[in-house]
Amino acid sequence: MEVITLKRISQVLGLSISTVSRALKNHPDISQNTKTRVHELANSLDYEPNINAISLRSKKNNLIGLIVPTISGFFYDSFISAVETECRKNGYTLMILQSGNDAEQETESLKICRQNRVTGLFVCLSTKTKSMDAFMKVKDADIPLVFFDKVPTEPNYNKVSIDDVTASKFAANLIIKKKHKEILAIFGNENLSITKTRLNTFNEICSKTKDVVVDNKYCSSSDEARELVRKIFTKKKKPTAIFCMSDEILIGVVKSIQELKINIPNEVAIVAMSDGMLPTMITPEITYVETSGYKLGLLAFEQMIKCINGAEGNANLFTTSTIVTGKSI
Amino acid sequence: MEVITLKRISQVLGLSISTVSRALKNHPDISQNTKTRVHELANSLDYEPNINAISLRSKKNNLIGLIVPTISGFFYDSFISAVETECRKNGYTLMILQSGNDAEQETESLKICRQNRVTGLFVCLSTKTKSMDAFMKVKDADIPLVFFDKVPTEPNYNKVSIDDVTASKFAANLIIKKKHKEILAIFGNENLSITKTRLNTFNEICSKTKDVVVDNKYCSSSDEARELVRKIFTKKKKPTAIFCMSDEILIGVVKSIQELKINIPNEVAIVAMSDGMLPTMITPEITYVETSGYKLGLLAFEQMIKCINGAEGNANLFTTSTIVTGKSI
DNA sequence: GTGAAAGCGCTAACAA
DNA sequence: TTGTTAGCGCTTTCAC
Numbered sequence: 001m002e003v004i005t006l007k008r009i010s011q012v013l014g015l016s017i018s019t020v021s022r023a024l025k026n027h028p029d030i031s032q033n034t035k036t037r038v039h040e041l042a043n044s045l046d047y048e049p050n051i052n053a054i055s056l057r058s059k060k061n062n063l064i065g066l067i068v069p070t071i072s073g074f075f076y077d078s079f080i081s082a083v084e085t086e087c088r089k090n091g092y093t094l095m096i097l098q099s100g101n102d103a104e105q106e107t108e109s110l111k112i113c114r115q116n117r118v119t120g121l122f123v124c125l126s127t128k129t130k131s132m133d134a135f136m137k138v139k140d141a142d143i144p145l146v147f148f149d150k151v152p153t154e155p156n157y158n159k160v161s162i163d164d165v166t167a168s169k170f171a172a173n174l175i176i177k178k179k180h181k182e183i184l185a186i187f188g189n190e191n192l193s194i195t196k197t198r199l200n201t202f203n204e205i206c207s208k209t210k211d212v213v214v215d216n217k218y219c220s221s222s223d224e225a226r227e228l229v230r231k232i233f234t235k236k237k238k239p240t241a242i243f244c245m246s247d248e249i250l251i252g253v254v255k256s257i258q259e260l261k262i263n264i265p266n267e268v269a270i271v272a273m274s275d276g277m278l279p280t281m282i283t284p285e286i287t288y289v290e291t292s293g294y295k296l297g298l299l300a301f302e303q304m305i306k307c308i309n310g311a312e313g314n315a316n317l318f319t320t321s322t323i324v325t326g327k328s329i
Numbered sequence: 330m331e332v333i334t335l336k337r338i339s340q341v342l343g344l345s346i347s348t349v350s351r352a353l354k355n356h357p358d359i360s361q362n363t364k365t366r367v368h369e370l371a372n373s374l375d376y377e378p379n380i381n382a383i384s385l386r387s388k389k390n391n392l393i394g395l396i397v398p399t400i401s402g403f404f405y406d407s408f409i410s411a412v413e414t415e416c417r418k419n420g421y422t423l424m425i426l427q428s429g430n431d432a433e434q435e436t437e438s439l440k441i442c443r444q445n446r447v448t449g450l451f452v453c454l455s456t457k458t459k460s461m462d463a464f465m466k467v468k469d470a471d472i473p474l475v476f477f478d479k480v481p482t483e484p485n486y487n488k489v490s491i492d493d494v495t496a497s498k499f500a501a502n503l504i505i506k507k508k509h510k511e512i513l514a515i516f517g518n519e520n521l522s523i524t525k526t527r528l529n530t531f532n533e534i535c536s537k538t539k540d541v542v543v544d545n546k547y548c549s550s551s552d553e554a555r556e557l558v559r560k561i562f563t564k565k566k567k568p569t570a571i572f573c574m575s576d577e578i579l580i581g582v583v584k585s586i587q588e589l590k591i592n593i594p595n596e597v598a599i600v601a602m603s604d605g606m607l608p609t610m611i612t613p614e615i616t617y618v619e620t621s622g623y624k625l626g627l628l629a630f631e632q633m634i635k636c637i638n639g640a641e642g643n644a645n646l647f648t649t650s651t652i653v654t655g656k657s658i
Numbered sequence: 659g660t661g662a663a664a665g666c667g668c669t670a671a672c673a674a
Numbered sequence: 675t676t677g678t679t680a681g682c683g684c685t686t687t688c689a690c
Contacts, residue, residue: 115378
């Protein structure tokens with residue numbers, strides 16, 4: 001079926017294109033009669049302005065890009081949900097690209113965003129990003145850029161992330177307060193900065209209390225965590241508490257513990273950092289430090305709007321974590 | 330910073346815009362020397378073609394719209410993930426809009442898609458959609474339209490959904506085969522068509538075997554299911570098997586059962602329908618009929634491509650379910 | 659109160 | 675081998 005344009009409407013009504021354009025925008029110059037005629041025809045023909053044409057002419061665009069390793073999961077989906085909600089409220093539309101944690105796909109996604117002349121760009125770095133060059137170019141092109149979750153180490157970018165320091169402190173203090181001395185702390189991918197921060201903070205707090213021994217481990221998957229716990233808990237000397245840096249690790253840990261029929265919290269206490277969905281699904285409910293994707297999404301969007309409105313400088317923001325008390329410690 | 334256009338490149342090189350355009354596309358007419366010069370400059374200036382201009386001129390668009398109640402959850406996020414992956418492979422970009430199960434927001438999203446001249450549109454109906462008029466218009470505008478999960482009842486649309494009939498049969502047969510006679514079957518929102526289908530099929534199968542008694546219940550949340558199970562399992566006469574229509578229900582059921590320290594599968598068997606994430610996280614792993622969002626996404630995209638390529642008629646497709654054997658029955 | 663014309667960035671038919 | 679021109683749909687300045 002024919003696509004309706006201003007031209008088409010102008011032909012039908014015997015008006016010029018510019019008159020139709022102005023009538024549709026209720027421009028004061030146009031007579032009421034003309035306005036009515038134009039609006040009525042436009043409605044009956046289901047006219048919708050062509051955004052491509054508008055963007056081209058105005059050099060403005062209501063598209064906002066978002067590059068993320070993967071959409072599905074415990075954290076990013078709620079982050080994206082928050083961002084979409086805010087975008088809608090502010091008249092923007094979201095373009096989502098998955099990098100699949102692949103540097104090449106990430107670069108490709110970046111290119112797509114640039115070609116689409118996005119007004120702003122949210123990026124969660126892939127684990128394999130080697131160079132920030134491409135992002136530097138985005139900045140140079142004056143495209144507001146807000147990194148979230150996996151953010152670059154360089155200071156000259158806008159970043160929003162979980163307050164890993166506070167969150168880790170909360171978790172460590174929780175465990176220390178309950179007098180645990182033998183702690184198994186399991187962390188994710190060794191190379192990620194969030195891993196480093198969480199590990200360092202957690203250990204720093206623990207080291208302040210006498211006799212506390214922390215056994216730090218890295219696991220890059222649920223299954224690895226599961227296997228690790230299985231091994232450790234079939235030994236004679238068992239930790240009395242486990243700290244899980246993420247939902248992914250928590251899954252593996254809980255599976256092993258349940259399989260070994262070890263009682264939580266009597267035989268082992270568990271404290272996790274989590275988006276919140278998982279801990280409440282487990283019996284007993286796991287005590288965790290909330291690291292909400294949704295909250296982070298709101299914060300990220302807030303910063304984005306500031307950038308779009310011309311804010312200078314580079315913000316480095318954090319969401320505040322809260323402890324959600326379950327029955328696992 | 331200045332945005333680079335063909336015009337800009339042509340000025341620097343003293344060439345015409347069209348020559349630059351052709352050189353960048355490696356048009357055979359253009360001399361190797363010119364091509365090289367153009368490419369080099371374009372690269373060094375980080376030229377990216379303006380998609381808006383291309384779309385406007387070509388009347389083609391690589392945007393595909395997707396309207397969904399909410400991005401986050403067990404099912405839609407993996408659906409979207411699949412669709413994005415396929416879009417990328419095929420040179421399309423995904424625009425995601427949340428309806429929030431609100432009819433007005435759904436209409437608004439539809440409008441945005443039309444204004445953006447999307448090449449195709451995926452829609453999961455909101456629970457509050459009253460009229461299909463707006464979608465009819467999309468069809469009339471020859472925009473390929475593929476409904477998924479919550480699909481309209483009218484036959485004249487492309488639809489892809491979980492094969493609820495087969496999936497429910499699988500689940501029922503699994504339970505029957507294990508000689509269970511007292512079955513508690515818990516379903517979701519009573520008004521949804523998927524609920525009706527699943528309930529009817531499940532009961533139909535069960536009714537074929539002598540002495541099997543099914544206790545059908547509706548629960549619209551995890552907590553409701555949890556409470557329900559708690560009540561039922563504190564009575565004297567307990568069911569020997571529970572069927573859970575969805576992940577949401579499964580969560581509540583398992584929590585209650587674990588709280589009551591009832592052994593799975595010795596004291597009660599559990600069979601669920603699930604996207605697959607949850608059942609493997611529970612100990613013992615829950616046997617379930619897989620209703621994969623990812624698979625459905627692949628199927629939906631396949632149909633979309635057919636439509637884009639001009640396929641006639643309206644497909645009504647279903648993903649095939651498979652039984653994933655755990656240790657809960 | 660309305661129209662003509664230019665131009666956003668790009669491509670392609672036609673000319674040279 | 676390269677340039678000129680028109681036009682995609684829209685907005686806006688300037689003219690009438």
